[in-house]
Amino acid sequence: MKISAVHIRKNYRRKTVLQDVTFTAESGTFLGILGENGCGKSTLLSILAGALKCGSGQLLFQDGEISADLLKDSGLRSKVIGYVPQTPPLLEELSVKDNLRLWYTGGRKVLDQELESGVLRKLGVGDFLGTQVSRLSGGMKKRVSIGCAVANHPKVLVLDEPGAALDLVCKQVIVDYLKDFCEKGGIAVMASHEILEISSCTRTSILKDGVLVPYTYDGNVEKLVSEL
Numbered sequence: 001m002k003i004s005a006v007h008i009r010k011n012y013r014r015k016t017v018l019q020d021v022t023f024t025a026e027s028g029t030f031l032g033i034l035g036e037n038g039c040g041k042s043t044l045l046s047i048l049a050g051a052l053k054c055g056s057g058q059l060l061f062q063d064g065e066i067s068a069d070l071l072k073d074s075g076l077r078s079k080v081i082g083y084v085p086q087t088p089p090l091l092e093e094l095s096v097k098d099n100l101r102l103w104y105t106g107g108r109k110v111l112d113q114e115l116e117s118g119v120l121r122k123l124g125v126g127d128f129l130g131t132q133v134s135r136l137s138g139g140m141k142k143r144v145s146i147g148c149a150v151a152n153h154p155k156v157l158v159l160d161e162p163g164a165a166l167d168l169v170c171k172q173v174i175v176d177y178l179k180d181f182c183e184k185g186g187i188a189v190m191a192s193h194e195i196l197e198i199s200s201c202t203r204t205s206i207l208k209d210g211v212l213v214p215y216t217y218d219g220n221v222e223k224l225v226s227e228l
Helices: 041-049 074-080 096-103 108-117 138-149 168-183 195-200 221-227
Strands: 002-012 015-026 030-034 056-063 066-069 081-084 156-160 187-191 203-208 211-215
Touching: 002 041, 015 041, 015 187, 015 203, 030 041, 030 168, 030 195, 041 056, 041 081, 041 156, 041 187, 056 074, 074 081, 081 138, 096 108, 096 138, 138 156, 138 168, 156 168, 168 187, 168 195
Parallel strands: 015 211, 030 187, 030 203, 081 156, 156 187
Antiparallel strands: 002 015, 002 056, 056 066, 203 211
16 A cells, blocks of 8 residues: 655645645555644645645555545545544534544444444543543543544544644553554554654654655754754
């Protein structure tokens, strides 16, 4: 399996945010997108997930005999890509379980199975199923958001700063899940400022001046900051 962003461009009026973004990620890749605030990371991820249109470019997906440009095939993209935006896409007035029911359309049996031995168990969502979303902490909401994003078993996860402002326990739970997701053949593309998350990536790239440039993070934070 492979996904490739090819010459993706995006302008906001006269401002070019993404000038020429190109990358390829294969099964097992955990790709970290780094960069300063406002450099276009969220814009790029929104385009990959289909939440925002780009000016030009392609998002090529290949898996066995399946080959398509996901920017043109929204139906396939919704099956292939799971998206976790910065703001959790949850209904605050509903319980966690009721939110999950909206995403797990395979029925109660499928949801119960995920809670007992699947992804929702790994994320620890079962501990607060009956709680109204508005009463959850940020970390709990993020776990539920990831659980919703993988409801249809996507092959690619796109995440926008999943560990931002979370405590260390929540950060570790999320990182452990993403590493497991990739080790089982999935692809994760994540924007992050968190050292724990960055250190867990198999590859990292820096988005700067609208272009994505491969960068090898060796644990030297000062060096990384100087490159941003």
